[in-house]
Amino acid sequence: MIIGAGAIGATIAAQLHTAESAVLLVARGRQLAALRETGLRYVRPDGERTLRLPVAGSPDEVELTDSDVLVLAVKSQDTEQVLQDWSWRPVRRADGGTGAAATDLPILLLQNGLDNQRAALRRFAAVFAAMVLLPATYLAPGEVIAQGGDTVGALLIGRYPGGEHPALPGIAADLRAAGFAARVEPQITAWQASKLLTNLTNALDALYPSSELRKKAAGALAAEARAVFAAAGIPVLDRKVMSDDPDTAKVKILPVPGKERGGSSTWQSLARAGSLETDYLNGEIVLLARLAGLPAPLNERLAARVQRAAAEGVPAGSLDDADLAATLPGMAHPVLITAAELAVAESEPVLLDVRWALGDPHGHQHYLDGHIPGAVFVDLDTELAAPAGPAQGRHPLPDLADLEAVARRWGVTEGRPVVIYDNTGNTAAARAWWLLRWAGVADVRLLDGGLGAWTRAGNPVATGEETAAKPGDVRLRPGALPTLTADQAATWPESGVLLDARAGERYRGEQEPADPVAGHIPGAVSAPTAANVGADGTFLTTAELRARFAGLGAGGPAEVGAYCGSGVTAAHEVLALELAGIPAALYAGSWSGWITDPARPVAVGPGAA
Numbered sequence: 001m002i003i004g005a006g007a008i009g010a011t012i013a014a015q016l017h018t019a020e021s022a023v024l025l026v027a028r029g030r031q032l033a034a035l036r037e038t039g040l041r042y043v044r045p046d047g048e049r050t051l052r053l054p055v056a057g058s059p060d061e062v063e064l065t066d067s068d069v070l071v072l073a074v075k076s077q078d079t080e081q082v083l084q085d086w087s088w089r090p091v092r093r094a095d096g097g098t099g100a101a102a103t104d105l106p107i108l109l110l111q112n113g114l115d116n117q118r119a120a121l122r123r124f125a126a127v128f129a130a131m132v133l134l135p136a137t138y139l140a141p142g143e144v145i146a147q148g149g150d151t152v153g154a155l156l157i158g159r160y161p162g163g164e165h166p167a168l169p170g171i172a173a174d175l176r177a178a179g180f181a182a183r184v185e186p187q188i189t190a191w192q193a194s195k196l197l198t199n200l201t202n203a204l205d206a207l208y209p210s211s212e213l214r215k216k217a218a219g220a221l222a223a224e225a226r227a228v229f230a231a232a233g234i235p236v237l238d239r240k241v242m243s244d245d246p247d248t249a250k251v252k253i254l255p256v257p258g259k260e261r262g263g264s265s266t267w268q269s270l271a272r273a274g275s276l277e278t279d280y281l282n283g284e285i286v287l288l289a290r291l292a293g294l295p296a297p298l299n300e301r302l303a304a305r306v307q308r309a310a311a312e313g314v315p316a317g318s319l320d321d322a323d324l325a326a327t328l329p330g331m332a333h334p335v336l337i338t339a340a341e342l343a344v345a346e347s348e349p350v351l352l353d354v355r356w357a358l359g360d361p362h363g364h365q366h367y368l369d370g371h372i373p374g375a376v377f378v379d380l381d382t383e384l385a386a387p388a389g390p391a392q393g394r395h396p397l398p399d400l401a402d403l404e405a406v407a408r409r410w411g412v413t414e415g416r417p418v419v420i421y422d423n424t425g426n427t428a429a430a431r432a433w434w435l436l437r438w439a440g441v442a443d444v445r446l447l448d449g450g451l452g453a454w455t456r457a458g459n460p461v462a463t464g465e466e467t468a469a470k471p472g473d474v475r476l477r478p479g480a481l482p483t484l485t486a487d488q489a490a491t492w493p494e495s496g497v498l499l500d501a502r503a504g505e506r507y508r509g510e511q512e513p514a515d516p517v518a519g520h521i522p523g524a525v526s527a528p529t530a531a532n533v534g535a536d537g538t539f540l541t542t543a544e545l546r547a548r549f550a551g552l553g554a555g556g557p558a559e560v561g562a563y564c565g566s567g568v569t570a571a572h573e574v575l576a577l578e579l580a581g582i583p584a585a586l587y588a589g590s591w592s593g594w595i596t597d598p599a600r601p602v603a604v605g606p607g608a609a
Contacts, residue, residue, distance in 0.1 A: 001062065002071045003082055005031050005055070007136035007265065008110055009073030010144040014042045015152055015178035017053050024054045024062065032057050034142030041143040045254035064091045066099065069171060070107040072116065075269070076280035079109075079116045087123040106167050108157065112199045112265070113280040114192055114234075117160040128168065129160040131191040134180075135253045137261060139272055145259045151250035154181040158188030181247035190235040194242055197222045199281045200299065202266035203306040204324075206276075206316055213321045217298075217328055224298050225285045231292040263316065266306065271316040278306050290557030297583045298328050308479065322414070325442030326480035335433075335579055336448040336539060337419055339457045342372075349417040350472070351375035352410055353451075354384070356428040358514060358565070366423065372447075372454055373462040375421075376410045380568070384431050393593030394514070394566035395431075403439060404476040411468025412441065414475070421447035421454070425537045427529055427569045434571035434586060438483075439476035446575065449538040456536075481574070482585035484561050486594060489587045493523025496559040499552065499584075501529040501573040502591070506565070509604030514565055517595040519602040521563065525552050526607065529569045532576035545580035555582050563587035563594075 002013045005027035013025040027035055032055065039052045056062050068091075074082055087102040101107075106126035109116045117129045134153030137145040146152055155175055159165045168184045175182035185191055201218040208214050229236050242248065253261065262271060269276050282299040289296035305327045309319070329335065342349075353375040355363035367377040378384065383406045385395035412418055418436060422429040426446050436444045447454065455461060484492065492498045500507045500520050507526040512518035520526070531548065533539050540548065546555055554560045560582055564570035567588040577584040587593075594600055 001026065001064070001068055002073055003086065004073030004075075004078075005035065006073065006075070007138035007144055007268065008132060008134055009071070010040060010042075010138065011134060011136045011146045011152065012071070012073065012110075012175075012178070012180075013053055014040060014051055014144070014146070015180065016174065017051055019174075019178040021174050021178060024056055026056050026058075026062070028057060030141040038142055043143065043145040043256055043259055045147065045149065045256050059085050059089050062089075064089055064101055064105065066091055066093045066104050068105055069167065070101060070105055071110065072107060072120070073110045075265075075275065075277045076111045076113050076116055077275055077277055079111065079119055083119060083123055106165065108171065109160075110155075111280075112277065113196055113284050114189070115280050115284060121160065126165055126167070127160045128157050128165070128171070129188045129192060130158075131156040131185070131188065131195045133195075133248050133251050135251070135261065137259070137268060139262070139268060145256055145261075147253045147256055147261055149252040149254045150179075151181050151252070152179045154248045154251050156183055156185040156188065156191050156247065158185045158191075160188065162186070162189075181250045183247055187235070187237070190237050193229055193234050194237040196281065196284065197225055197236070199264075200225055200285065202264040203278050203282055203302050205264045206266040206270045206306055207309055207314070207319045208321070208324050209317050211321055211324075213324055217302075217324060220328070221282070221298050221302065224296055228285050228289045228292065228294060228296055231294055232288045234288070267316050270306070270310055270314075273310075273313070276306060276310055278303050293556040295555060295581045295583070297578075297581055300583055301327055304482070322440060322442045323477070323480070326437060326440045329437065329578060335445060335575060337445040338448050339453040339459060342419060342447060342454070343457065343459055345417075347417060348374075349419040349445075350411045350413070350468070352378045352418065352420045352429075352432055354378045354380055354420060354422045354429045354432050356380040356422065356568075357424045368464060370451075370461040370463055371466075372421065372451065373460060374466060375462075376466060376468055378406075378410065378420075378432055380428055380431060384435055385566075388592075391593070391596045393589040393591075393596065395568055395588075396593075397567075397588050398435070400439065400476055400478050403435060404474065407436065407439075407441075407474050407476065408472040409468065410472065411470065412436070412472040412474040414473055416472075417443040417445065419445050419447055421450045423451040425530065425533050425572075426450050427572045430572035430575050431568045434481065434574060438481040439478055440480045441474060441476070449536060452537050482583070484563075484585045484587040486587070486589055486597070486600070488585075489521060489561060489563060489594070490600065492559075492561045493521075496561060497553045498524040498587075499527040499554065499560065499562045499573055500524045500591075501527060501562055501564040501570045503528050503530070508606060509602075515592050515595060517602060519604040520591070520607060521594055522601050522603040522607075524563070524603075524607065527552050527562075527573065529564070529572045529576075532572060539576065539579060542579055542581070545576055546582075549577060549580050549582060554584075555580065560584040561587055563590040566590050566592045
């Protein structure tokens with residue numbers, strides 16, 4: 001009984017049917033209608049045929065006997081519903097009695113990831129897991145394309161969580177007779193975890209065309225996952241064991257005339273606007289990391305990006321390296337650049353000087369008095385923020401079209417690095433860093449230590465006004481970094497960590513130099529931005545930042561958000577968190593936006609800190 005008639009389920013059903021094994025394929029929706037009306041158009045490298053498979057549309061159409069085997073081939077996100085539908089269906093026993101599927105039948109799970117067998121074991125006494133290597137495509141109802149050669153695919157199967165079962169050898173034999181390389185594998189969980197390492201790239205494949213950056217990102221995702229597996233105590237096979245395996249080596253992808261292979265199962269789901277299994281692939285790594293108290297920012301950000309792409313109707317494979325670099329920051333470009341590195345940089349960056357400090361209106365004059373040669377002045381109040389509004393706070397996010405226009409005036413160009421600095425510990429420069437990164441600019445760095453580090457190294461300064469040699473051509477796309485609304489910030493401390501980046505006395509409500517109300521958002525934790533840098537204005541080391549944020553409750557499984565007075569220094573907090581490997585969302589309205597609604601609560605005193 002193969003439940004699920006997508007690429008995997010339909011291919012296995014077709015091969016078993018051709019080998020004259022008794023098989024019933026359970027389908028739904030348009031696929032079920034097509035199979036009933038015209039049969040399965042089964043396309044292989046050596047040609048195509050139409051198969052009239054026995055099909056059913058629900059458990060109500062099936063009479064189970066104790067000689068049956070349930071095979072689950074739906075996507076992981078559909079597993080729970082299928083288990084509910086089938087677990088307690090009656091089973092006719094050979095002795096004339098009646099049992100139930102969960103107690104009388106084994107269930108074989110063919111999905112990627114590690115979550116399905118755990119869900120099945122809640123109900124079924126005999127759970128078989130599988131590592132499936134089967135190149136197949138399902139894009140149109142009634143048609144499945146299986147691109148494997150003489151060996152259609154490989155299926156390694158084993159009992160979960162371990163042990164033997166008398167049905168396993170027979171299932172493996174039936175699969176071999178149907179054209180698969182199949183065997184009973186005692187280390188099935190290790191094989192599945194190793195396969196999951198490769199499935200982590202499904203989301204990359206779904207969003208981005210092949211490139212060196214995508215290849216680098218795939219390696220980084222796997223490295224992050226291996227560290228998480230090690231912390232969780234989940235065994236993973238050595239790469240050589242997998243590459244030398246005789247059964248998986250038999251699977252060769254062959255061309256099918258007129259049917260070019262588009263991509264992975266996630267690519268196929270995105271292409272046909274189906275639901276995605278990413279939450280059970282990259283999301284599995286995120287879950288295990290959170291349970292172990294570890295960050296997994298690469299897998300977390302990629303999972304969020306592919307879900308957003310699906311919601312926005314982004315065509316499969318249509319995004320570029322700039323989007324990938326913005327999605328996985330640090331993958332293509334570091335966050336910081338030192339004065340020594342900037343002085344000898346081979347690719348001349350766009351230099352931006354954001355001279356601004358709370359209570360000091362003379363930023364432009366400071367720039368004119370001395371700046372790094374070639375730097376363009378950026379006015380935080382008018383270029384990095386929209387005009388203050390009655391419900392938005394002192395520095396609302398600028399309109400995207402306005403930000404793109406000024407970024408081009410600064411000379412920001414596609415593919416050209418941007419380096420930003422100030423002379424106040426980069427608390428102002430971080431606002432420009434965050435905005436450009438949020439808007440999809442990939443290579444944006446802060447000069448570690450700012451102008452002070454540059455001059456201490458003996459580098460020259462220039463005076464007077466400078467402009468970009470020529471306008472830039474950058475195209476901005478919002479949403480590459482996460483944000484919080486006021487409503488989200490209000491409930492964030494209930495399940496996450498909300499950091500207040502202002503000075504401690506402002507957090508406690510002892511003084512408030514900029515806003516009419518003093519205090520902090522209830523549940524927020526005091527985390528002054530000044531503690532992110534040392535006495536020389538350079539950022540603390542990664543280890544020091546991790547220790548700092550761990551002491552504030554960040555860096556574990558809880559999601560992190562940050563705010564400040566008006567969304568400026570909170571960007572510095574987000575950057576420091578990124579250096580520590582902790583993804584964080586920015587509440588751009590921050591305290592000045594929070595207090596525009598008198599109904600919102602205000603806390604004073606030391607609070608959670």
